[in-house]
Amino acid sequence: MLNKKITSMKKEHLMTLISLFILWACGQREDDILSKSPLVDSYTIGPFSVNISKLVLFKSSDVLEKPYSRIPAIVIANNGNIIAACEKRKASGDKGEIDVILAVSSDDGNIFTKSILFENNTVTGRKMNPNFVVDRTGVHGVKGRIYCFVLAFSNPDKLSNQVDKNETSTLYKYSDDNGLSWSNEIKLNLPDKYIVFGPSPANGIQLENGTLVIPAFITLPDKSFRTGIIFKVTNGDWQFSCINNTEQNYMDNESTIILYGDGNQVLLNARNGTTTQRHVYYSNSISNNMISEDIVWTVHDSAQFNVIGACQGSLLAIPDNNIYLFTNPVEASRSHTCIWLSPDLIKWIPFHSVTTESTGGYSAITYYNNQLFIIYESNPDVTECEIQNLSPIVPYLPDFFNNVIAGNQ
Numbered sequence: 001m002l003n004k005k006i007t008s009m010k011k012e013h014l015m016t017l018i019s020l021f022i023l024w025a026c027g028q029r030e031d032d033i034l035s036k037s038p039l040v041d042s043y044t045i046g047p048f049s050v051n052i053s054k055l056v057l058f059k060s061s062d063v064l065e066k067p068y069s070r071i072p073a074i075v076i077a078n079n080g081n082i083i084a085a086c087e088k089r090k091a092s093g094d095k096g097e098i099d100v101i102l103a104v105s106s107d108d109g110n111i112f113t114k115s116i117l118f119e120n121n122t123v124t125g126r127k128m129n130p131n132f133v134v135d136r137t138g139v140h141g142v143k144g145r146i147y148c149f150v151l152a153f154s155n156p157d158k159l160s161n162q163v164d165k166n167e168t169s170t171l172y173k174y175s176d177d178n179g180l181s182w183s184n185e186i187k188l189n190l191p192d193k194y195i196v197f198g199p200s201p202a203n204g205i206q207l208e209n210g211t212l213v214i215p216a217f218i219t220l221p222d223k224s225f226r227t228g229i230i231f232k233v234t235n236g237d238w239q240f241s242c243i244n245n246t247e248q249n250y251m252d253n254e255s256t257i258i259l260y261g262d263g264n265q266v267l268l269n270a271r272n273g274t275t276t277q278r279h280v281y282y283s284n285s286i287s288n289n290m291i292s293e294d295i296v297w298t299v300h301d302s303a304q305f306n307v308i309g310a311c312q313g314s315l316l317a318i319p320d321n322n323i324y325l326f327t328n329p330v331e332a333s334r335s336h337t338c339i340w341l342s343p344d345l346i347k348w349i350p351f352h353s354v355t356t357e358s359t360g361g362y363s364a365i366t367y368y369n370n371q372l373f374i375i376y377e378s379n380p381d382v383t384e385c386e387i388q389n390l391s392p393i394v395p396y397l398p399d400f401f402n403n404v405i406a407g408n409q
Contacts, residue, residue: 058385072375075132076368077178078144085130098126125154133204151198194218202256208263215255225253241295256315276310334361
């Protein structure tokens with residue numbers, strides 16, 4: 001098991017590239033998307049054809065007596081290392097003893113070395129919701145420092161809307177060598193007015209002025225959820241900004257974020273506990289002298305995000321291409337995890353069928369220096385996590401999108 005380092009090698013190559021859907025996402029029913037959009041062995045855009053490699057990364061055998069691999073996360077280090085994490089559980093649900101396992105690859109995702117990053121213990125308890133953010137520029141101390149945040153629950157029998165304030169904490173570690181070694185656990189201070197305060201299971205971002213931002217959520221004393229961000233301005237400490245200014249955000253919880261507007265704004269896309277619709281907000285420009293009370297959130301034009309499925313999702317912006325990607329399952333049963341593509345965050349095209357299996361439905365997508373990877377839950381019997389290297393499609397995303405647009409005129 002993990003008393004030793006484990007390596008995982010690619011078992012499958014030449015997986016299907018694009019599951020091209022002809023219909024616009026807006027207004028389509030689930031059965032439209034599934035029945036009218038068969039997978040193909042390859043997809044050709046102009047003169048090229050691309051293949052995607054796939055690897056079962058986190059397996060049932062990784063950690064003794066914890067066969068379930070849930071809630072994956074993935075990030076690319078400054079030097080190109082691929083770093084992934086997930087929760088290792090005894091059962092599929094959110095209670096019990098849970099570790100966070102780490103996998104690092106230095107060869108574009110061919111071979112990974114695994115270790116336990118956060119371990120369940122009797123003090124801080126189970127560890128959940130791994131979330132990465134990278135200081136690409138070094139304005140917070142070390143260029144390329146990678147942070148990994150988790151939410152901890154000391155009571156193994158309570159969920160996030162059941163715990164008392166003294167039964168939860170937010171922890172993080174950081175790596176200054178591209179994921180090869182990590183600091184000891186560091187605890188964030190919990191804002192007094194919240195019961196639970198912790199990271200959402202999606203990556204953080206760095207604003208153009210260097211501010212680090214991760215998506216987060218809280219529970220209030222009435223056990224309701226809200227979403228927001230944990231952020232750190234240059235030379236500042238970690239702070240929390242809560243979106244709690246409209247009726248719409250009642251029960252917003254797990255969220256995902258991207259850079260927006262002038263490069264120092266945040267767009268946040270949130271799952272809601274009372275509807276299948278996702279809610280979208282954007283912030284004002286966050287300057288280096290701001291505190292949490294200075295951040296103002298506005299409902300975005302895509303506030304009724306027209307993508308099917310009430311589950312966690314992962315939103316990504318491809319720099320310089322005006323292309324956005326979003327991953328989530330398209331069915332209420334959390335099957336058929338799909339990547340969607342958009343030019344404007346409003347119109348979405350179902351772009352690539354990641355898996356048709358019915359699993360937990362969680363996924364994460366990451367991009368850096370023309371490398372594009374997705375990690376997602378697979379195997380409906382005992383949840384595992386698979387990874388796909390989507391990097392070969394990056395140069396062709398604009399052409400792909402333009403061809404689809406032309407076909408829908």
